[in-house]
Amino acid sequence: MMTTRADLLAARCRPRTAALDAGAAAQLQALLPDWTIDHGRLTRSFAFKNYHRTMAFVNALAYVSHTEDHHPEMTVTYNTCVVRYDTHSAHGLTDNDFICAAKADALYQQAAVPA
Ligand SMILES: C[C@H](O)[C@H](O)[C@H]1CNC2=NC(N)=NC(=O)C2=N1
Numbered sequence: 001m002m003t004t005r006a007d008l009l010a011a012r013c014r015p016r017t018a019a020l021d022a023g024a025a026a027q028l029q030a031l032l033p034d035w036t037i038d039h040g041r042l043t044r045s046f047a048f049k050n051y052h053r054t055m056a057f058v059n060a061l062a063y064v065s066h067t068e069d070h071h072p073e074m075t076v077t078y079n080t081c082v083v084r085y086d087t088h089s090a091h092g093l094t095d096n097d098f099i100c101a102a103k104a105d106a107l108y109q110q111a112a113v114p115a
Contacts, residue, residue, distance in 0.1 A: 002095060005031050008102035011095070013068040019092025028098040035101050041073075041084040042097045046108055048079045053111070057081055060107045068103070070096045 002008055008031060020028070029037060035044045048054040058074055058081055065071045075082040083104055085097035 002028065002031075002098070005102055008032075008099050009106060011099045013070040013096040013099055016087055016090050016094035016096055018094070019087065019090040020094055025093045028095065032098065032101050032105065034105065037093070038084075040092065041086045042093060042101050043082065043084045044101065044104070045080055045082045046104075048081070051078045054079055054081055057107060057111075061104055064100065064103050064107065068096070068100055070100050072100065072104075 002011060008028075025037065029035060029042070032042075032044075035042050037043070046057060048057065054076060058076055061072065061074070061081075061083065070085075070087075073084040075084075083101075085100055086092065087094040087096055
């Protein structure tokens with residue numbers, strides 16, 4: 001059972017075919033206050049100082065996506081990256097989406113200079 005942000009950060013994605021029900025998804029979302037559920041997808045917009053920093057984040061998150069085999073949609077502009085997660089194989093949200101969202105937050109917090 002994942003009840004803290006630290007649980008999400010320590011967890012690894014696993015193949016999932018069953019979506020969480022709305023209550024379970026809301027419980028996990030409460031651990032990630034910067035994320036919303038929009039059109040069934042876990043969504044956050046990240047802001048940066050410039051394109052270089054935006055792309056550094058995009059590449060770092062791509063690496064996490066590779067290691068977790070769980071891939072967000074990323075919409076990139078000069079100074080923003082909107083990240084959207086859902087689980088195609090489950091046709092909805094699974095714990096994998098929340099695990100990766102927590103890891104994206106951690107990458108963003110790791111930036112040497114704040115956005
Ligand atoms: C075989 C492999 O596990 C699947 O194609 C993975 C890859 N990345 C994925 N990413 C996302 N976001 N949802 C998935 O269901 C998914 N499935």
